[in-house]
Amino acid sequence: MKKISIYGGSFDPIHHGHLILAREAREALNLEKVIFVPAAVSPFKGRAAAASGDMRLKMLHAAIEGEEGFAIDDCELRRPPPSWTIDTVLEIRQRETDSEIYLLIGEDNVATLDRWRRFDELKKMVRFVVLDRTGSQAQRDYQIVRGKIDISATEIRKRVAQGQSIRYLVPPAVEEIIQREKLYREQSK
Numbered sequence: 001m002k003k004i005s006i007y008g009g010s011f012d013p014i015h016h017g018h019l020i021l022a023r024e025a026r027e028a029l030n031l032e033k034v035i036f037v038p039a040a041v042s043p044f045k046g047r048a049a050a051a052s053g054d055m056r057l058k059m060l061h062a063a064i065e066g067e068e069g070f071a072i073d074d075c076e077l078r079r080p081p082p083s084w085t086i087d088t089v090l091e092i093r094q095r096e097t098d099s100e101i102y103l104l105i106g107e108d109n110v111a112t113l114d115r116w117r118r119f120d121e122l123k124k125m126v127r128f129v130v131l132d133r134t135g136s137q138a139q140r141d142y143q144i145v146r147g148k149i150d151i152s153a154t155e156i157r158k159r160v161a162q163g164q165s166i167r168y169l170v171p172p173a174v175e176e177i178i179q180r181e182k183l184y185r186e187q188s189k
Helices: 016-029 053-064 085-095 107-115 119-125 153-161 172-180
Strands: 002-009 033-038 070-072 099-106 126-132 143-146
Touching: 002 016, 002 085, 002 126, 016 033, 016 099, 016 126, 016 143, 033 053, 033 085, 053 070, 053 172, 085 099, 085 119, 099 107, 107 119, 107 126, 119 126
Parallel strands: 002 033, 002 099, 033 070, 099 126, 126 143
Antiparallel strands: none
16 A cells, blocks of 8 residues: 655745655655645635635646656645545545555644544544644654744745745745746735
């Protein structure tokens, strides 16, 4: 049985913190692939992403181009919002019948996990893995992949809106798209 993971999020924009921890998880857990799934609208964020789904998808493709073991699934962008993880897992599981599925979640999601739609069913279908980029030493009931990476999409959007450089925070191809498409020029309210 192969081991794969689902890594969902707004990826608004995808940045090196996401990519470093995804690579770390792939290596630590011996995963065949990490599937990035951009959310249409997260049920817990309550706001639409600053960049359109198409733009975030374009940035994801640019960020992982040529990266072995990374893939993208746009199933949440094709469904009406909000983006429920249970629906995504069920859809991917239908295609990946011979796979054990690991669900990569940010440390900030652990506190609300039990409020996720159909959580009891979900926890029987996947193995949760916490991606902790805060450097905290908090103990969790789930496997943890740690890496102190102080990069956030919110900070990147603010820097763009203020005309500051985002070099080294995102892959060059993503920075190119942000500049060319004039994304994040107005700070989100």
